[in-house]
Amino acid sequence: xxxxxxxxxxxRSVHGGTKRAKAYNSLTAPIVQTATYTFSDTQExxxxxxxKTWGDGEDREExxxxxNPTVTAVERKLxxxxxxxxAVLYASGxxxxxxxxxxxxxxxxxxxxxxxxxxxxxxxxxxxxxxFGIETTVVHMGDYEAMESAIIxxxxxxxxxxxxxxxxxxxxxxxxxxxxxKKHRVLTLIDSTFATPxxxxxxxxxxxxxxxxxxxxxxxxxxxxxxxxxxxxxxxKALRDARGVLGGVVDPHAAYLVDRGIKTLGVRVQxxxxxxxxxxxxxxxxxxxxxxxxPGLKSHPDYTVAxxxxxxxxxxxxxxxxxxxxxxxDFIDRMRIPYIAPSLGGVESLIEQPALMxxxxxxxxxxxxxxxxxxLVRFAVGIxxxxxxxxxxxxxxxxxRARQEYPQIxxxxxxxxxx
Ligand SMILES: Cc1ncc(COP(=O)(O)O)c(C=O)c1O
Numbered sequence: 489x490x491x492x493x494x495x496x497x498x499x500r501s502v503h504g505g506t507k508r509a510k511a512y513n514s515l516t517a518p519i520v521q522t523a524t525y526t527f528s529d530t531q532e533x534x535x536x537x538x539x540k541t542w543g544d545g546e547d548r549e550e551x552x553x554x555x556n557p558t559v560t561a562v563e564r565k566l567x568x569x570x571x572x573x574x575a576v577l578y579a580s581g582x583x584x585x586x587x588x589x590x591x592x593x594x595x596x597x598x599x600x601x602x603x604x605x606x607x608x609x610x611x612x613x614x615x616x617x618x619x620f621g622i623e624t625t626v627v628h629m630g631d632y633e634a635m636e637s638a639i640i641x642x643x644x645x646x647x648x649x650x651x652x653x654x655x656x657x658x659x660x661x662x663x664x665x666x667x668x669x670k671k672h673r674v675l676t677l678i679d680s681t682f683a684t685p686x687x688x689x690x691x692x693x694x695x696x697x698x699x700x701x702x703x704x705x706x707x708x709x710x711x712x713x714x715x716x717x718x719x720x721x722x723x724x725k726a727l728r729d730a731r732g733v734l735g736g737v738v739d740p741h742a743a744y745l746v747d748r749g750i751k752t753l754g755v756r757v758q759x760x761x762x763x764x765x766x767x768x769x770x771x772x773x774x775x776x777x778x779x780x781x782x783p784g785l786k787s788h789p790d791y792t793v794a795x796x797x798x799x800x801x802x803x804x805x806x807x808x809x810x811x812x813x814x815x816x817x818d819f820i821d822r823m824r825i826p827y828i829a830p831s832l833g834g835v836e837s838l839i840e841q842p843a844l845m846x847x848x849x850x851x852x853x854x855x856x857x858x859x860x861x862x863x864l865v866r867f868a869v870g871i872x873x874x875x876x877x878x879x880x881x882x883x884x885x886x887x888x889r890a891r892q893e894y895p896q897i898x899x900x901x902x903x904x905x906x907x
Contacts, residue, residue: 497686498754505568517561519744523552554732558740562747566716569685570698574724576731577716581701583736584715585609591730596621598643604629604653606679629658639672650679655806655842655866656781659790662797666694686757688798704833707749708756712742756871760803763874768805770878776885778808804832804868813862815888816841822884825872832868839867
């Protein structure tokens with residue numbers, strides 16, 4: 489098996505954690521599409537049960553909810569990519585986080601979470617877990633004093649953060665969070681979805697658990713949902729056992745799609761990193777843009793920490809268009825390459841205006857209170873040619889500028905040529 493953490497991310501994406509000898513001499517991990525597994529006779533069943541009782545590792549399964557060879561192949565690869573002992577694959581990113589928290593948190597315990605975390609994760613902590621007597625304190629991203637003082641001795645069990653965050657791509661200081669966790673004997677979890685193991689490996693900084701929505705970059709083709717927790721030691725066995733009870737398993741065919749997607753993770757993410765950095769620089773210099781948020785730009789508030797702990801800065805660029813809600817929508821509608829859709833990390837570029845996507849039901853004032861401006865755009869670049877993406881941005885931005893400067897001419901042009 490090639491774990492090869494000294495090898496490059498492209499080699500690790502193809503070979504990491506992969507057994508070279510596979511069933512039927514298949515080059516690829518076979519899709520073992522079965523819900524259950526058979527025993528040739530009662531003695532084989534008794535042998536299996538006894539070995540299981542003794543805790544001897546057995547390379548077979550008993551029932552689909554307890555394991556599947558196609559799923560295990562993906563898990564080995566993900567563990568190798570993030571430098572963990574083990575990985576547990578789930579039916580979605582949300583299923584991964586909810587299963588982890590339901591597994592490790594006792595009644596009456598307490599969570600510390602940063603305010604820029606994925607909103608459904610915060611929702612789960614603040615509403616669902618609250619019903620079971622689990623309290624959550626939300627602290628401002630980047631305020632490590634607040635994080636530490638939010639810890640309640642003997643009650644706080646986990647600190648949850650994300651890096652980069654959505655949509656402002658804030659970067660958590662992983663080493664500092666790990667230190668706070670260790671000092672107070674509190675577990676730490678980083679949602680590393682936006683970074684991928686190509687750009688950042690939180691376990692190397694002392695973090696206990698890494699979460700990915702594998703739906704995004706890992707699978708990479710916008711065609712499958714999955715999630716993963718990567719970590720070390722016995723805690724992972726507890727997660728695996730709990731998955732057998734909670735039931736959030738991935739279908740073997742979906743697991744195969746994740747495995748297939750990961751093989752190109754290294755090349756895809758390299759391309760996306762390069763394009764995003766160019767897009768960020770282009771937009772920062774553009775007169776129709778108010779502000780760009782990209783951790784690879786010196787203007788980003790977390791540039792220094794990003795540069796110290798990331799190999800590259802990821803494929804998402806967030807920016808503010810000069811203008812209001814309508815001008816910004818107009819700009820998005822003029823883009824020809826990206827699709828308007830939530831999500832990120834696939835081969836197709838996706839673009840969205842958070843005010844109208846994730847925060848549609850809120851008023852401008854409510855959105856502003858949450859830090860979401862009407863003119864904000866989140867652009868998740870795909871693997872299209874960088875020049876084509878820049879040209880597309882240029883034509884869409886000059887379109888809105890022409891409309892702002894010469895509204896009558898523009899309207900005439902639209903009437904004549906757009907019909
Ligand atoms: C940062 C982050 N974490 C977790 C999730 C949840 O993942 P999934 O959609 O696979 O359940 C998402 C989904 O958008 C996300 O962006």
